[in-house]
Amino acid sequence: MKRKTATEEQNHLPVIGVGPLYVLPTVAVTILAIALSKRNIIPPLGTVPVIPFYIAGSLSIVCGIYLWAAAVFSSRIDVKIKQNTLVTxxxxxHVRNPVYSAFLFLCxxxxxxxxxxxxxxxxxxxxxxxxxxIKLTEEKWLLKQYGxxxxxxxxxxxxxxxxxxGNE
Structure with a gap:
């Protein structure tokens, strides 16, 4: 019995993809910006109404959590990638990159x-x-894979x- 090579076994896109290269810098910059703001190194511009910021921030975080959970748990993107299926x-x-969008909303x-x-x-x-x-990486891969x-x-x-x- 001939053993499959790594290339033959993985004729699908990588499960994690380039995600860490987007998520890690974005989260790091967010944490740094918050820390600099809290230390008044980036001082606020006057007084702003706090309630609208809290509401918008909370809604954005909830939306981010929903997007991430829907992609990971409901759509089972990891399984679909391994099955070489374009998930639509x-x-x-509703969004082509819900995991990346989730981190955009969370941050x-x-x-x-x-x-x-x-x-x-x-x-x-x-x-x-x-x-x-995304245009320079995953979209090129997906276009090549699914045309x-x-x-x-x-x-x-x-x-x-x-x-x-949505477009179901």
């Missing part, structure tokens, strides 16, 4: 809870980093920001 249902009908929520307007420059930068990063099926999916579903309606 469940949470993936944004944490920054909002600081009530420091200066920190609000970071979420658009995180989004830009995510967009460029027209992935192109059609991209036309229907947002990369980072979930749609409420």
């Amino acid at each position: 249902d469940g949470i993936y009908a 944004t929520g944490a920054l909002l809870l600081c009530c420091n307007i200066f920190l609000l420059i970071l979420p658009p930068l995180f989004w830009l980093y995510l967009t460029v990063f 027209a099926e992935f192109e059609t999916y991209c036309k229907k579903v947002n990369r980072c920001i979930p749609s409420i309606v």
Whole structure:
């Protein structure tokens, strides 16, 4: 019996993918920004209404937790990747990258809870980093792996920001 090579055994995308290369820097910058804000190294710009920041921050965190849980537990993305299946249902009908989006929402929520307007420059930068990063890596891999099926999916579903309606 011939033993399969690593390449033959793994004709699917990596399960973790490039996730740590997005998540770790984003979380690290968020933690650093919060620490600098708390120490007044990044001082707040005047007084801001705290309640709206707390509400928006809390909602963003809840949304992030939901996105992550829906991708990992409901859609079972790890299993689908190993089966070499393009996942387009469940949470993936609402956003193409729910795990990355989850961290975008979680970090944004944490920054909002600081009530420091200066920190609000970071979420658009995180989004830009995510967009460029995904376009240069995973989207190229997925296009090569799934071709027209992935192109059609991209036309229907947002990369980072979930749609409420979905495309199931």
